[in-house]
Amino acid sequence: MTILLLLIPAALAIGGLGLAAFFWALRHGQFEDPQGNAARILMDDE
Amino acid sequence: MTALRKPAPALDRTVLTVPSMHCAGCMSKIERGLSAQPGIASARVNLSARTVTVEHDPAIEARELVRRLADLGYEAQARREELAPRLSAATPLLAPLAVAGFAAMNVMLLSVSVWAGADGSTRDLFHWISAGIGVPAIAYAGRPFFKSAWNAVRHGRTNMDVPISLGVLIATGLSLYETMRHGQHAWFDGALMLLTFLLIGRVLDAMMRDRTRAGVDALLSQAAQGAMIVGPNGGVSWVEAGKLAIGMIMRIAAGERLAADGEIVSGRSRFDQSLLTGESAPITLHRGDQALAGTLNLEAPVDVRVSHAGHDTTLAEIARLMEASTQNRSRYVRIADRAARLYAPAVHTLAALTVVAWLIAGAGLYQALVTGVAVLIITCPCALGLAVPVAQVVASGALMRAGIMVKDGSALERLATVDRALLDKTGTLTMGKPLPDPTTLRWLTQDEAAVAVALASYSRHPLSRALAAALAGSDIAAAPLTEVAERAGEGVFGHWFGLEVSLSRPQSGGATMAVALAIEGRPVRLIPFSDRLRPDSAAALTQLGQMGIESSILSGDRAAAVGEIAIATGLTAQANARPADKEALVSRLRASGRKVLMVGDGLNDGPALAAADASMAPGSASDVGLQAADFVFVQDSLVALPRAVRAARRTMAVVRQNFALAIGYNVLAVPLAMAGMVTPLVAAVAMSLSSLIVVANSLRLARAA
Numbered sequence: 001m002t003i004l005l006l007l008i009p010a011a012l013a014i015g016g017l018g019l020a021a022f023f024w025a026l027r028h029g030q031f032e033d034p035q036g037n038a039a040r041i042l043m044d045d046e
Numbered sequence: 047m048t049a050l051r052k053p054a055p056a057l058d059r060t061v062l063t064v065p066s067m068h069c070a071g072c073m074s075k076i077e078r079g080l081s082a083q084p085g086i087a088s089a090r091v092n093l094s095a096r097t098v099t100v101e102h103d104p105a106i107e108a109r110e111l112v113r114r115l116a117d118l119g120y121e122a123q124a125r126r127e128e129l130a131p132r133l134s135a136a137t138p139l140l141a142p143l144a145v146a147g148f149a150a151m152n153v154m155l156l157s158v159s160v161w162a163g164a165d166g167s168t169r170d171l172f173h174w175i176s177a178g179i180g181v182p183a184i185a186y187a188g189r190p191f192f193k194s195a196w197n198a199v200r201h202g203r204t205n206m207d208v209p210i211s212l213g214v215l216i217a218t219g220l221s222l223y224e225t226m227r228h229g230q231h232a233w234f235d236g237a238l239m240l241l242t243f244l245l246i247g248r249v250l251d252a253m254m255r256d257r258t259r260a261g262v263d264a265l266l267s268q269a270a271q272g273a274m275i276v277g278p279n280g281g282v283s284w285v286e287a288g289k290l291a292i293g294m295i296m297r298i299a300a301g302e303r304l305a306a307d308g309e310i311v312s313g314r315s316r317f318d319q320s321l322l323t324g325e326s327a328p329i330t331l332h333r334g335d336q337a338l339a340g341t342l343n344l345e346a347p348v349d350v351r352v353s354h355a356g357h358d359t360t361l362a363e364i365a366r367l368m369e370a371s372t373q374n375r376s377r378y379v380r381i382a383d384r385a386a387r388l389y390a391p392a393v394h395t396l397a398a399l400t401v402v403a404w405l406i407a408g409a410g411l412y413q414a415l416v417t418g419v420a421v422l423i424i425t426c427p428c429a430l431g432l433a434v435p436v437a438q439v440v441a442s443g444a445l446m447r448a449g450i451m452v453k454d455g456s457a458l459e460r461l462a463t464v465d466r467a468l469l470d471k472t473g474t475l476t477m478g479k480p481l482p483d484p485t486t487l488r489w490l491t492q493d494e495a496a497v498a499v500a501l502a503s504y505s506r507h508p509l510s511r512a513l514a515a516a517l518a519g520s521d522i523a524a525a526p527l528t529e530v531a532e533r534a535g536e537g538v539f540g541h542w543f544g545l546e547v548s549l550s551r552p553q554s555g556g557a558t559m560a561v562a563l564a565i566e567g568r569p570v571r572l573i574p575f576s577d578r579l580r581p582d583s584a585a586a587l588t589q590l591g592q593m594g595i596e597s598s599i600l601s602g603d604r605a606a607a608v609g610e611i612a613i614a615t616g617l618t619a620q621a622n623a624r625p626a627d628k629e630a631l632v633s634r635l636r637a638s639g640r641k642v643l644m645v646g647d648g649l650n651d652g653p654a655l656a657a658a659d660a661s662m663a664p665g666s667a668s669d670v671g672l673q674a675a676d677f678v679f680v681q682d683s684l685v686a687l688p689r690a691v692r693a694a695r696r697t698m699a700v701v702r703q704n705f706a707l708a709i710g711y712n713v714l715a716v717p718l719a720m721a722g723m724v725t726p727l728v729a730a731v732a733m734s735l736s737s738l739i740v741v742a743n744s745l746r747l748a749r750a751a
Contacts (some may be wrong), residue, residue, distance in 0.1 A: 004168075008175060012152060019148045026140060036093030042070035 057087050057101040060108050064122045065096055079118045109284055135252035142187040143245040149183030150238035157235040161727045173225040173232045180234035184218050187241050206386040206431055209393060213426030220419045233423055236729045240428050243737050247435040254442045258451045262672055273305045290355040298343045298350055301506045306355045307339050313348035317341045320472040321648045321668045324602025326577050340649055344508055364625055367653040380456050382434040393425040400720045417722040424719040424729055425712055429736040433704030437744040441697040448751040449680045450690050457676035461660040461694035463641045467590060470646035471601035471611050475583060478666060480559050480575035482516050494571060496525035498563050501538045501549040504530050509561055509575060579614060580684040587615055589688035600628055602650050628654035647671045693750040700747055704740045711736040
């Protein structure tokens with residue numbers, strides 16, 4: 001059962017990392033122009 | 047450029063709307079084209095909002111940017127202040143949803159181990175970890191519900207959020223207590239799952255409203271309203287509508303709308319007042335006549351001296367009437383809240399009765415309370431909370447694909463009950479703009495049509511544009527022209543292989559509107575223009591009748607013009623109605639118990655649109671019409687009307703089924719809870735199952751429109 005002491009924090013940390021990433025994306029305007037971002041990958045820059 | 051980069055004055059930021067850009071090519075063309083120009087530091091396109099944000103030298107005016115974009119091949123307009131993007135409704139809910147989802151998944155994993163048989167110190171550990179994740183998550187993710195519930199309770203009302211908040215809070219409190227007592231059951235998973243499901247419903251609902259608002263904003267005329275003002279020395283400059291002052295002289299080109307009321311001081315032209323008064327026939331005004339703000343100049347440039355500006359115009363008067371009539375509608379109580387009025391007292395009484403019954407039966411206070419709380423948790427309206435929003439979101443999505451935009455969910459509820467329709471004539475039953483006679487166009491030879499398209503394309507005149515649009519559909523290549531010139535008030539003149547050609551005002555100015563197409567050496571072709579009924583209007587009105595909705599025409603136009611349309615559609619009609627008359631008729635019908643649908647487009651329909659139980663406007667409507675209406679349909683066809691009503695009725699049928707399903711679930715689950723047989727496992731299964739059934743039932747609406 002001692003493995004739980006390792007696994008539970010590990011699982012929570014990984015989940016928390018995802019949550020933090022999502023919050024970062026929300027704060028930094030990553031969802032402001034979904035259509036434009038989809039189109040931007042097609043632009044060949046100079 | 048280097049001069050600009052000095053510590054120099056801060057750059058100005060201007061947002062322009064560019065409705066015609068739609069692809070990666072457009073984006074790079076605009077961004078690179080603009081940033082390469084002197085005085086412009088950067089340009090960034092937002093394709094979702096169809097805008098470009100330009101940082102530039104303050105010396106460059108917005109109109110100059112519009113001109114530069116026109117050189118790049120894009121029609122653009124500086125965005126009006128009041129249209130700056132308002133806060134999205136969905137974004138503030140995303141973070142709570144993410145937290146609730148994350149916490150629910152982790153706690154559920156721990157709960158599964160507990161259900162699988164973990165006991166003793168392991169179970170305690172799992173409960174404590176669940177509490178550590180669950181309590182802060184519930185406090186954060188539950189705020190939208192707690193806030194709304196608190197607001198309702200404080201004002202002595204109740205809504206769906208009251209039983210939700212009570213259920214969640216009590217479940218959390220009981221679980222904490224159980225965890226501290228090393229108890230067997232903790233309900234953190236149930237509370238979090240409930241919040242996640244409900245937040246999904248809310249986010250979907252908010253996204254639907256965001257999407258519709260974006261669609262309606264795109265239709266609003268985004269141009270900064272204003273006028274070219276003639277200065278004392280003859281020079282002209284652009285002045286915004288808000289800064290127009292009495293006595294200024296506006297120069298109004300053909301095809302422009304007046305920004306303020308005024309008196310014509312030079313020139314004569316015909317004006318289209320249909321948005322303002324509903325009158326379809328353009329009126330001729332000359333020197334000394336009064337022209338109203340919002341009317342469209344059809345023929346020749348005129349100079350107008352401003353007599354009223356800002357809050358004194360006829361426009362502002364209509365706006366005041368509208369404000370007064372919107373209050374009727376805010377009294378509408380949504381179906382979910384009506385259900386909550388019955389539901390909340392019922393479940394709270396049941397829970398109280400359970401406690402009393404167990405006490406009478408001789409159980410201890412603790413056991414009686416736990417059973418009562420279990421009743422509250424199991425009746426927490428997960429499925430009820432989803433029953434309405436999910437059905438409305440799915441139906442709005444279907445309507446959106448069919449070209450009908452729904453402003454909010456309550457509009458669908460109100461439209462479903464409608465049994466009386468009032469239709470405006472100009473612009474609603476009819477197209478609201480002069481269109482070339484199709485028979486005449488069919489008789490034009492290939493050459494004539496090619497010349498007509500070419501000539502029309504040189505002019506911004508409303509008739510030219512209507513002609514170009516009508517001929518563009520029939521794949522005719524424009525003829526090559528030389529020496530083309532547009533003479534204001536007369537027409538477009540040019541040469542075609544050495545022959546003189548022209549598209550001009552006919553010599554004999556009859557009562558009907560027409561243009562003359564002249565090609566040297568051939569007979570002159572006269573193309574008459576008139577307003578026409580929308581396509582499928584007969585079918586649409588028949589369908590409305592079959593649905594038990596009585597329709598009639600309510601127009602501000604003259605009796606003769608209304609009579610013509612009344613005969614063509616077979617409806618009864620009221621003519622010469624002023625904005626206040628329209629609103630009064632709507633109120634009278636509502637007072638006699640009818641549920642009224644108002645369909646209109648003009649400024650003069652605004653008060654009636656706001657007063658009616660439900661309202662619709664075509665996409666071509668005035669800004670006032672678009673903002674006042676609950677529904678906006680973008681295609682020409684009038685079939686959108688019966689289609690929207692049918693979809694609304696089907697949505698309400700599904701909502702009622704969802705309520706029946708949710709209540710059916712309660713009928714099964716509540717006796718179990720009252721008997722004290724509900725464990726967190728049972729609650730979790732029952733909650734998800736009932737939610738899934740309700741969502742699945744709502745998805746049937748995907749083809750509702």
